[in-house]
Amino acid sequence: MDKRSENIPNIIIRRLPIYYKHLKKLKNRAKEYISSEELAELTGFSSSLIRKDLSYFGNFGRKSYGYDIYCLLQELSIIMGFNHPKNLIIVGAGHLGQALVHNKGYEERGYKLKGVFDKNPKLIGLFLDDIKIRSVEEMCDFVKEEKIDIAALTVPKGVAQKTAELLIEAGVIGIWDFTEVALKVPNNILLEEQHINEGLCKLSCKINQNFN
Amino acid sequence: MDKRSENIPNIIIRRLPIYYKHLKKLKNRAKEYISSEELAELTGFSSSLIRKDLSYFGNFGRKSYGYDIYCLLQELSIIMGFNHPKNLIIVGAGHLGQALVHNKGYEERGYKLKGVFDKNPKLIGLFLDDIKIRSVEEMCDFVKEEKIDIAALTVPKGVAQKTAELLIEAGVIGIWDFTEVALKVPNNILLEEQHINEGLCKLSCKINQNFN
DNA sequence: ATTAGAAAGTTATTTTTTTAACAAAGTATT
DNA sequence: AATACTTTGTTAAAAAAATAACTTTCTAAT
Numbered sequence: 424m425d426k427r428s429e430n431i432p433n434i435i436i437r438r439l440p441i442y443y444k445h446l447k448k449l450k451n452r453a454k455e456y457i458s459s460e461e462l463a464e465l466t467g468f469s470s471s472l473i474r475k476d477l478s479y480f481g482n483f484g485r486k487s488y489g490y491d492i493y494c495l496l497q498e499l500s501i502i503m504g505f506n507h508p509k510n511l512i513i514v515g516a517g518h519l520g521q522a523l524v525h526n527k528g529y530e531e532r533g534y535k536l537k538g539v540f541d542k543n544p545k546l547i548g549l550f551l552d553d554i555k556i557r558s559v560e561e562m563c564d565f566v567k568e569e570k571i572d573i574a575a576l577t578v579p580k581g582v583a584q585k586t587a588e589l590l591i592e593a594g595v596i597g598i599w600d601f602t603e604v605a606l607k608v609p610n611n612i613l614l615e616e617q618h619i620n621e622g623l624c625k626l627s628c629k630i631n632q633n634f635n
Numbered sequence: 636m637d638k639r640s641e642n643i644p645n646i647i648i649r650r651l652p653i654y655y656k657h658l659k660k661l662k663n664r665a666k667e668y669i670s671s672e673e674l675a676e677l678t679g680f681s682s683s684l685i686r687k688d689l690s691y692f693g694n695f696g697r698k699s700y701g702y703d704i705y706c707l708l709q710e711l712s713i714i715m716g717f718n719h720p721k722n723l724i725i726v727g728a729g730h731l732g733q734a735l736v737h738n739k740g741y742e743e744r745g746y747k748l749k750g751v752f753d754k755n756p757k758l759i760g761l762f763l764d765d766i767k768i769r770s771v772e773e774m775c776d777f778v779k780e781e782k783i784d785i786a787a788l789t790v791p792k793g794v795a796q797k798t799a800e801l802l803i804e805a806g807v808i809g810i811w812d813f814t815e816v817a818l819k820v821p822n823n824i825l826l827e828e829q830h831i832n833e834g835l836c837k838l839s840c841k842i843n844q845n846f847n
Numbered sequence: 848a849t850t851a852g853a854a855a856g857t858t859a860t861t862t863t864t865t866t867a868a869c870a871a872a873g874t875a876t877t
Numbered sequence: 878a879a880t881a882c883t884t885t886g887t888t889a890a891a892a893a894a895a896t897a898a899c900t901t902t903c904t905a906a907t
Contacts, residue, residue: 431844434894440836445817458854465817470854471896478856486903487853503836504843518734525730528815528832532839573838597838603740605657605677613841615834620740622827624652624715626785626809627744629825631716632643646864670884682884683866690886698873699883 431502435476441466442473443499449492458489505533510570511599514586515577516541516556519601523575524551537569559586566593573613575599576606643714647688653678654685655711661704670701717745722782723811726798727789728753728768731813735787736763749781771798778805785825787811788818 445465449457459470459477466473477483477490483498484490500506511534513520520539529536539554540562541547547558557565565571574590576583576598583602590598597613600606608614657677661669671682671689678685689695689702695710696702712718723746725732732751741748751766752774753759759770769777777783786802788795788810795814802810809825812818820826 431840432893436837436840439840440830440833441817443836444815444830444833448817460854469896471898472894474855475857475895482856484855486855486901488904489854502843503840504846505839507839507843507846509839509842518730518737522730522734523831526831528835532832532835534835534839572842597842599834599838603656605653605660613838615838617829617831617834618652618656619735619738619829620744621652621656622811622829623740623744623746624655625648626811626825626827627717627719627721627746628643628648628651628715630721630784630809631714631719634716634719644863672884681866683868684864686884686886687865694886696885698871698885700874701884 431479435479438466438468438476439499439503441468442476443496443503446492446496446499450496452492455492456485456489457492457495459484461489503532505531507533509534509572510537511535511573511575512538512540512562512566512569512571513575513577514540514559514562514590515575515579515601516543516546516551517577520575520577521551523577523601524554534573537571538565540565563589563593566590566595571595573597573599575601577601580604643691647691650678650680650688651711651715653680654688655708655715658704658708658711662708664704667704668697668701669704669707671696673701715744717743719745721746721784722749723747723785723787724750724752724774724778724781724783725787725789726752726771726774726802727787727791727813728755728758728763729789732787732789733763735789735813736766746785749783750777752777775801775805778802778807783807785809785811787813789813792816 442462445462446457459473462473463470480498480502483495511529513523513536516539520541524536524539536554539551539556540559541556542559546556549556566574572595574595576587578586580602583604584606587598587606587608591608591612597615598606598608600614600616601618603618603620606614654674657674658669671685674685675682686696692710692714695707723741725735725748728751732753736748736751748766751763751768752771753768754771758768761768778786784807786807788799790798792814795816796818799810799818799820803820803824809827810818810820812826812828813830815830815832818826
């Protein structure tokens with residue numbers, strides 16, 4: 424891989440999954456090449472921007488043909504590190520935590536769901552698919568023993584910060600945060616905030632613009 | 636409200652919920668004012684950027700004091716249109732749809748959850764909290780009768796596009812999309828994509844940067 | 848073989864966004 | 878009342894990002 428992949432601008436990182444998503448839809452169409460112009464049509468980004476983004480990582484295109492869809496998907500997978508195996512746990516087995524257990528996107532992106540944790544004795548010991556709900560008491564040891572990289576956090580707000588600290592202490596390098604709290608984490612820890620109510624805010628804001 | 640709120644740059648809209656979130660945490664602290672410098676500390680944005688963002692909407696600050704936390708929250712609510720009532724339905728009562736029913740963020744942002752819809756006969760008629768799961772057959776009429784503004788979409792990928800089209804046809808003005816599909820919608824329709832696997836992509840991408 | 852066309856990759860330009868600097872206004876202190 | 882201090886709101890400068898334009902390379906058709 425190109426050495427430039429060491430410090431990819433965030434603005435480009437945000438677009439990579441979008442390219443990936445659209446290309447996947449085309450995987451088994453007749454034509455095996457796609458031009459930047461066509462991809463622009465699909466994604467809403469300009470063709471110029473797309474060529475520039477991709478050329479940041481290497482020369483994946485073929486002059487007068489475009490990009491081989493299969494190869495480009497392959498390259499994007501590598502850039503996004505899907506081939507690098509990552510262990511995941513879910514902390515908090517409430518409605519959202521349970522929904523996350525059933526998410527189908529892990530394997531394709533190199534994630535292995537290793538465990539689910541909760542404090543509620545009524546939940547501990549139950550199975551969601553083939554994943555057992557364990558007590559949060561076991562969480563830290565589990566993180567160390569199973570070399571967990573990422574923890575999805577779906578606990579109540581009140582315990583979010585404390586739980587995050589325990590997880591970091593135990594060795595996770597990233598937190599996929601679903602609580603509606605502004606977590607404070609050291610800057611060597613990756614924090615991906617998935618605060619769904621922010622989506623509601625944005626929608627509300629935009630609706631409002633049309634009425635004022 | 637300031638007339639400039641008619642076309643707020645997206646980049647600012649994205650930061651508003653973040654200011655809001657951090658200010659809410661401070662609501663009942665002793666000091667009732669906060670400086671842009673302090674808010675910068677909390678949010679990670681520069682104080683300069685914060686002052687500029689806020690001044691886009693009006694003069695909310697007080698020289699040598701800072702911003703009144705309560706008033707600023709109030710102003711942000713107005714800018715984001717939380718005072719404007721919006722009707723919401725959830726389409727798809729699977730794990731994620733059910734988790735969304737239990738989300739606590741609606742009221743505060745001006746949303747009223749009016750209904751949940753699914754195709755599965757085993758689910759239809761059941762209650763989640765006090766919300767009845769209805770058949771998707773009834774969906775379009777319901778949207779018209781109840782003047783639904785926003786639909787949260789948590790249906791399987793295969794029916795995502797078709798369902799979106801039905802909803803738009805019936806009159807929703809925004810879709811809060813949780814499917815992992817690249818939906819195509821007319822450009823007068825608001826589309827807020829909440830594709831959780833994009834979060835996984837970003838985390839994976841960033842982990843990968845440290846290992847190459 | 849030559850020529851026209853297509854589309855990537857690159858460079859230059861423009862636009863947007865962020866940061867830095869500063870002036871204005873208010874506060875507190877002597 | 879005068880002075881020093883804060884912190885906003887604004888203006889200027891810098892940096893980043895996006896677009897447009899251009900060059901190169903490859904393909905295909907005559």
